[in-house]
Amino acid sequence: xxxxxxxxxxxxxxxxLVVSIVVFLLLRLSPGDPAIVIAGDNxxxxxxxxxxxxxxxxxxxxxxFFIWAGSLLQGDLGISIFSNIPVADLILQRLEPTASLAVTxxxxxxxxxxxxxxxxxxxxxxxxxxxxxxxxxxxxxxPVFVLGYCLIYVFSLQxxxxxxxxxxxxxxxxxxxxxxxxxxxxxxxxxxxVLIARITRASVLEMMGEDFIRTARxxxxxxxxxxxxxxxRNAAIPILTVIGIGVALLISGVVVIETVFNIxxxxxxxxxxxxxxxxPVIQGVxxxxxxx
Amino acid sequence: xxxHTKASLRALLASAVLLSGMGVALAETTLKVVPSADLxxxxxxxxxxxxxxxxxxxxYDTLYALDEHFVPKPxxxxxxxxxxxxxxxxxxxxxxxxxxxxxxVKAEDCVAxxxxxxxxxxxxxxxxxxxxxxxxxDDGTFELEFNQPYGIVxxxxxxxxxxxxxxxxxxxxxxxxxxxxxxxxGSGPYKFAKDKWVPGSKVVYEKxxxxxxxxxxxxxxxxxxxxxxxxxxxxxxxxxQTALSALMSGEIDFWQNPSLDLLPVxxxxxxxxxxxxxxxxxxxxLFFNHTQPPFDHAKARQxxxxxxxxxxxxxxxxxxxxxxxxxxxxxICGSPMxxxxxxEALKAPDPAKAKALFEEAGWDFSKPIVILDPTDxxxxxxxxxxxxxxxxxxxxxxxVQAMDWATVLKRRNSKEPADKGGWNLLxxxxxxxxxxxxxxxxxxxxxxxxxxxxxxxxxxxxxLRLKFALADGQDARKAVAAEYSTxxxxxxxxxxxxxxxxxxxFSDKVSDVLVTQDVPVFWNVKxxx
Numbered sequence: 001x002x003x004x005x006x007x008x009x010x011x012x013x014x015x016x017l018v019v020s021i022v023v024f025l026l027l028r029l030s031p032g033d034p035a036i037v038i039a040g041d042n043x044x045x046x047x048x049x050x051x052x053x054x055x056x057x058x059x060x061x062x063x064x065f066f067i068w069a070g071s072l073l074q075g076d077l078g079i080s081i082f083s084n085i086p087v088a089d090l091i092l093q094r095l096e097p098t099a100s101l102a103v104t105x106x107x108x109x110x111x112x113x114x115x116x117x118x119x120x121x122x123x124x125x126x127x128x129x130x131x132x133x134x135x136x137x138x139x140x141x142x143p144v145f146v147l148g149y150c151l152i153y154v155f156s157l158q159x160x161x162x163x164x165x166x167x168x169x170x171x172x173x174x175x176x177x178x179x180x181x182x183x184x185x186x187x188x189x190x191x192x193x194v195l196i197a198r199i200t201r202a203s204v205l206e207m208m209g210e211d212f213i214r215t216a217r218x219x220x221x222x223x224x225x226x227x228x229x230x231x232x233r234n235a236a237i238p239i240l241t242v243i244g245i246g247v248a249l250l251i252s253g254v255v256v257i258e259t260v261f262n263i264x265x266x267x268x269x270x271x272x273x274x275x276x277x278x279x280p281v282i283q284g285v286x287x288x289x290x291x292x
Numbered sequence: 293x294x295x296h297t298k299a300s301l302r303a304l305l306a307s308a309v310l311l312s313g314m315g316v317a318l319a320e321t322t323l324k325v326v327p328s329a330d331l332x333x334x335x336x337x338x339x340x341x342x343x344x345x346x347x348x349x350x351x352y353d354t355l356y357a358l359d360e361h362f363v364p365k366p367x368x369x370x371x372x373x374x375x376x377x378x379x380x381x382x383x384x385x386x387x388x389x390x391x392x393x394x395x396x397v398k399a400e401d402c403v404a405x406x407x408x409x410x411x412x413x414x415x416x417x418x419x420x421x422x423x424x425x426x427x428x429x430d431d432g433t434f435e436l437e438f439n440q441p442y443g444i445v446x447x448x449x450x451x452x453x454x455x456x457x458x459x460x461x462x463x464x465x466x467x468x469x470x471x472x473x474x475x476x477x478g479s480g481p482y483k484f485a486k487d488k489w490v491p492g493s494k495v496v497y498e499k500x501x502x503x504x505x506x507x508x509x510x511x512x513x514x515x516x517x518x519x520x521x522x523x524x525x526x527x528x529x530x531x532x533q534t535a536l537s538a539l540m541s542g543e544i545d546f547w548q549n550p551s552l553d554l555l556p557v558x559x560x561x562x563x564x565x566x567x568x569x570x571x572x573x574x575x576x577x578l579f580f581n582h583t584q585p586p587f588d589h590a591k592a593r594q595x596x597x598x599x600x601x602x603x604x605x606x607x608x609x610x611x612x613x614x615x616x617x618x619x620x621x622x623x624i625c626g627s628p629m630x631x632x633x634x635x636e637a638l639k640a641p642d643p644a645k646a647k648a649l650f651e652e653a654g655w656d657f658s659k660p661i662v663i664l665d666p667t668d669x670x671x672x673x674x675x676x677x678x679x680x681x682x683x684x685x686x687x688x689x690x691x692v693q694a695m696d697w698a699t700v701l702k703r704r705n706s707k708e709p710a711d712k713g714g715w716n717l718l719x720x721x722x723x724x725x726x727x728x729x730x731x732x733x734x735x736x737x738x739x740x741x742x743x744x745x746x747x748x749x750x751x752x753x754x755x756l757r758l759k760f761a762l763a764d765g766q767d768a769r770k771a772v773a774a775e776y777s778t779x780x781x782x783x784x785x786x787x788x789x790x791x792x793x794x795x796x797x798f799s800d801k802v803s804d805v806l807v808t809q810d811v812p813v814f815w816n817v818k819x820x821x
Contacts, residue, residue, distance in 0.1 A: 044414075048705070082491075165538050166527070260531055260533075260534055261534065269492055
């Protein structure tokens with residue numbers, strides 16, 4: 001086990017090295033200049049040049065890279081060009097909301113999708129099955145931002161039972177936390193939920209036609225146990241696979257959700273940094289995700 | 293029995309005291325604001341962005357400030373004496389002014405702050421060139437002595453166009469002007485709560501208990517600044533729909549920049565109010581690259597004035613005639629320097645004349661004119677579309693290059709030929725205060741490579757800017773502004789595209805929002821329960 005972990009950690013080194021070089025070059029070679037963004041519209045060329053110099057952006061690319069890589073080797077991701085806050089601190093500030101949203105979405109989606117998919121699979125062709133599948137098609141088709149605004153309208157503006165926006169840390173209490181994360185979780189989780197539900201249904205349906213299910217029924221096992229103990233258990237592998245693949249879907253949706261519900265997460269951090277060309281922040285976040 | 297009653301009374305009294313204490317804690321007041329942008333730079337000399345200016349007004353104070361009618365009024369200054377030869381200004385500070393760290397505000401702090409401002413700001417640099425000496429007389433008094441009478445001293449000290457001469461302690465003001473300060477200590481009505489700052493999400497300001505407001509009523513950015521809230525919290529909400537919902541649900545109290553499209557929804561909500569706090573607003577601008585053909589020729593630049601239909605630009609950018617107005621003036625209409633001198637072309641668009649001028653400039657109509665089009669910018673992109681159509685309508689070949697705003701900012705500094713990574717035309721917009729006279733910003737410069745991008749090069753314009761600064765009195769300055777305007781048309785400096793106003797929206801529980809003629813400020817604002 002230890003050698004396995006050691007191999008995985010060592011395997012990270014070339015990945016991070018390649019990612020760091022590629023990201024650094026891509027950013028520096030793409031158009032845009034943070035010194036100009038900082039200086040603003042009324043700045044003359046001399047002012048821009050002095051700001052660029054104070055940021056070290058007037059150095060040759062190779063020098064800039066080695067300065068950054070040197071700091072990185074000491075565990076220092078650098079300092080945001082705009083806020084002057086260490087990048088590691090910025091990421092840490094933003095990690096809790098994003099991680100919380102990811103976890104609650106996963107839990108929400110799995111807890112609802114697996115039972116629904118199982119029922120649909122076990123009662124294939126019934127009205128219940130057709131109804132669930134119709135809802136799943138709708139859920140998969142509605143863009144997350146549209147669903148988000150609809151939920152805000154109903155639960156925040158009409159019923160006034162949940163906040164429109166913002167994030168309350170779990171340290172502020174479980175009530176405020178759940179209240180702030182509920183709508184984003186449902187919004188982000190719906191597409192994920194229907195994906196898992198459909199796969200669960202298909203897998204369970206396939207298992208229901210197997211010989212061992214007929215044998216179980218012949219032995220007099222109750223139908224509920226046939227479905228849960230025999231069909232669902234054997235259908236688990238494709239379900240677990242799609243849950244894993246769906247995590248990528250979840251991460252891409254986080255940026256939109258963080259914007260719609262004004263959640264200060266990592267997604268918004270990196271998008272803002274890209275728009276302003278805050279190089280250290282972009283590099284830091286991408287490196288972190290490549291490491292993960 | 294008696295002792296028991298006494299003990300009960302004591303307990304009751306103690307409970308009352310405790311509850312009253314809790315009452316005070318519960319009564320802590322917070323104003324929740326959604327600003328127009330995220331605050332990333334905290335040094336008011338570090339950026340000219342409006343959000344940085346708003347941050348500056350929260351925590352710093354100024355020596356002078358403009359009132360609602362653009363008149364400079366003393367703010368930190370108690371008294372000013374001008375020498376008979378009009379070369380020396382002696383300023384005496386108000387008594388009782390303190391920095392947020394509890395130290396008294398001294399004259400040496402103000403002199404150091406002015407020096408830092410003069411290194412970064414166009415008007416500050418102009419002032420510095422005319423200064424003979426800045427000297428501290430005593431802890432509460434300092435002097436500015438000029439080589440010759442300088443007409444816009446108080447106007448410069450109260451200027452609202454960034455960079456603003458905010459005062460800070462000497463040890464902080466002595467930071468290299470091109471490096472960001474690391475302490476954020478001012479003497480304004482609110483303190484910056486750095487430990488509660490989450491970049492991209494939240495900025496928190498706390499009431500500065502030792503702030504002594506001026507006795508005069510607030511007007512514009514001048515007068516008594518009374519902090520009515522224990523805390524002012526800026527929540528950064530970038531999505532307009534989310535900000536609207538948060539305002540309607542009461543989660544926020546004040547929203548700086550609602551889109552004009554949302555005005556009907558806000559007006560219909562029933563619990564919201566709107567207000568125009570900047571009557572002059574924002575001016576659209578078309579800039580030329582003066583170093584590349586065809587706009588290296590004055591005739592081609594003048595042609596663009598004849599081609600400009602301000603109504604079309606304003607309709608594209610704003611769309612609501614109640615909130616926009618055409619304005620044939622380089623200096624924002626509604627400000628004291630407004631003048632139409634030399635700008636008849638803007639009042640009567642004449643595409644045929646524009647075409648003739650391009651021909652006089654010797655331009656080959658088959659060659660492309662490169663226009664930078666930031667498609668992610670909600671004002672500049674529509675401006676670009678209008679210009680492109682106008683140019684095509686007179687038979688010109690236009691190469692519209694789509695990119696993001698950050699790329700435009702980089703690209704506009706390129707002096708390469710247009711077909712080799714340079715450019716011919718680009719659009720922008722500027723706050724009314726920035727274009728309220730010829731000296732506040734380099735927008736009006738004619739200083740060639742040392743001036744604004746596009747590099748307009750005309751010594752006469754530079755001489756007129758200095759003449760404006762030296763002019764004695766408002767009437768003399770108006771005359772110079774008219775001269776500048778005439779000359780700026782002759783050289784085809786840049787084209788003003790009209791102006792528009794925006795509005796702020798807030799809960800109907802909020803009152804006393806000030807008309808600042810610029811960004812919103814949060815002193816004096818009140819909120820009922």
